[in-house]
Amino acid sequence: MTTPVPRTPLAPLDPGQLLDLDRDHVWHPYAPMPGTTRPLLVESAAGVRLTLAEPVHGRSELIDGMSSWWAAVHGYAHPVIDAAIRDQLGRMSHVMFGGLTHEPAIRLARTLVEITPEPLRHVFFADSGSVSVEVAMKMCLQYWRSRGRGAKRRLLTWRGGYHGDTWHPMSVCDPEGGMHQLWEGALAEQVFADAPPREFEPAYVEHLDELLSRHADEVAAVIVEPIVQNAGGMRFHSPRYLSALRELTTKHDVLLVFDEIATGFGRTGELFAADHAGVSPDVLCVGKALTGGYLTMAATLCTERVAAGIASGDVPVLAHGPTFMGNPLAAAAANASLGLLLDGDWRADVKRIESHLTTGLAPARTLPGVRDVRVLGAIGVIQLDHEVHIPTATRTAIEHGVWLRPFRDLIYTMPPYISTTADLTQITTAAIAAATPTQPIT
Numbered sequence: 001m002t003t004p005v006p007r008t009p010l011a012p013l014d015p016g017q018l019l020d021l022d023r024d025h026v027w028h029p030y031a032p033m034p035g036t037t038r039p040l041l042v043e044s045a046a047g048v049r050l051t052l053a054e055p056v057h058g059r060s061e062l063i064d065g066m067s068s069w070w071a072a073v074h075g076y077a078h079p080v081i082d083a084a085i086r087d088q089l090g091r092m093s094h095v096m097f098g099g100l101t102h103e104p105a106i107r108l109a110r111t112l113v114e115i116t117p118e119p120l121r122h123v124f125f126a127d128s129g130s131v132s133v134e135v136a137m138k139m140c141l142q143y144w145r146s147r148g149r150g151a152k153r154r155l156l157t158w159r160g161g162y163h164g165d166t167w168h169p170m171s172v173c174d175p176e177g178g179m180h181q182l183w184e185g186a187l188a189e190q191v192f193a194d195a196p197p198r199e200f201e202p203a204y205v206e207h208l209d210e211l212l213s214r215h216a217d218e219v220a221a222v223i224v225e226p227i228v229q230n231a232g233g234m235r236f237h238s239p240r241y242l243s244a245l246r247e248l249t250t251k252h253d254v255l256l257v258f259d260e261i262a263t264g265f266g267r268t269g270e271l272f273a274a275d276h277a278g279v280s281p282d283v284l285c286v287g288k289a290l291t292g293g294y295l296t297m298a299a300t301l302c303t304e305r306v307a308a309g310i311a312s313g314d315v316p317v318l319a320h321g322p323t324f325m326g327n328p329l330a331a332a333a334a335n336a337s338l339g340l341l342l343d344g345d346w347r348a349d350v351k352r353i354e355s356h357l358t359t360g361l362a363p364a365r366t367l368p369g370v371r372d373v374r375v376l377g378a379i380g381v382i383q384l385d386h387e388v389h390i391p392t393a394t395r396t397a398i399e400h401g402v403w404l405r406p407f408r409d410l411i412y413t414m415p416p417y418i419s420t421t422a423d424l425t426q427i428t429t430a431a432i433a434a435a436t437p438t439q440p441i442t
């Protein structure tokens with residue numbers, strides 16, 4: 001006879017009890033344990049709105065101005081994606097990908113190859129953005145190893161970037177601005193260029209050229225976020241740097257990786273940020289909005305040259321295989337989400353959001369303490385000349401019925417593409433209110 005494991009019955013719990021348990025047991029992103037700030041308890045979400053389990057600062061519904069970190073481009077509970085997942089659930093929710101395959105993943109790979117820049121041709125499915133960056137790095141290092149140039153195992157990037165929180169991606173995140181500086185000495189030491197200026201400056205290209213020629217023998221790849229550096233500081237840069245990087249990496253025999261996990265699928269006004277410059281990387285990472293924000297999935301794409309290079313080595317395989325690789329439910333969600341995107345008018349939606357954010361955020365320029373206001377595609381940023389007082393700014397946005405998650409000196413939004421004019425007005429009003437100096441609350 002087995003003895004049942006003792007367990008406290010867990011129902012019913014009111015919101016206060018749930019949040020107490022959350023504080024005691026549940027670790028949240030970039031948070032201490034136990035938690036010191038109370039998260040909002042979300043009960044459901046539909047369209048652009050999150051419904052809270054209990055009203056907070058007078059609001060029980062909030063417009064999600066963050067698209068759940070760039071992901072929920074079609075909003076929540078979209079009938080088409082919901083139906084696609086239910087339909088897939090009726091067949092199978094998962095099977096291993098080693099030795100087995102299935103239609104949702106095959107269709108998704110084919111769509112990704114079709115819509116990403118030529119000549120990307122092969123797709124490795126990963127279970128999160130960070131893992132897809134790990135895979136991209138492994139591909140690049142192994143490419144050179146297979147070609148007899150195993151000394152090429154460092155990466156070159158520019159400062160101000162963000163590529164994920166797992167170990168090797170941390171080594172190419174901004175070495176100063178983020179939280180990863182904690183690990184200086186423990187992380188692989190990569191080669192860092194200065195952060196890219198916003199406008200095109202030939203001197204910056206010379207700087208990249210100089211670094212690449214100095215380190216060409218030991219650098220496997222350059223990895224950057226094209227056009228928008230997101231979690232490293234929401235900085236924008238000229239597409240001409242991408243063309244320059246393409247030329248320089250070719251010249252110095254270095255691979256080029258674009259991390260489009262945040263910028264992919266229309267967010268910057270082109271389907272991929274690389275399209276602003278009409279250049280194609282050797283390796284491309286996508287994630288976040290891939291499944292419309294429904295399930296965790298990312299992908300690493302590469303060219304035939306990279307795959308063939310790897311295959312030419314004494315170890316011809318890519319030794320990577322996540323347990324949940326190619327998950328059918330996630331692939332079905334991604335197929336439905338990409339269908340909505342490509343059959344719909346994402347370009348018009350993003351343009352409409354861009355012009356609305358441009359007008360709506362403009363008044364922030366004259367606020368005291370505001371350093372810069374910038375908009376690109378469906379991304380709007382208010383940068384202060386000091387750190388945001390996050391509890392106050394978050395609370396102010398909530399009082400205006402909007403969920404924003406500022407960081408460092410930035411109050412920013414990337415709304416779902418389905419946001420209406422009224423939703424966008426509410427978001428920009430909330431962002432401006434959050435940027436307006438007030439007495440800090442404690």
Ligand SMILES: *Cc1c(COP(=O)(O)O)cnc(C)c1O
Nearest residue numbers: 128129130162163164259261262
């Ligand atoms: C979010 C992000 C990642 C990491 O993706 P996860 O799914 O959070 O692991 C990597 N690179 C960029 C550019 C991102 O925005």
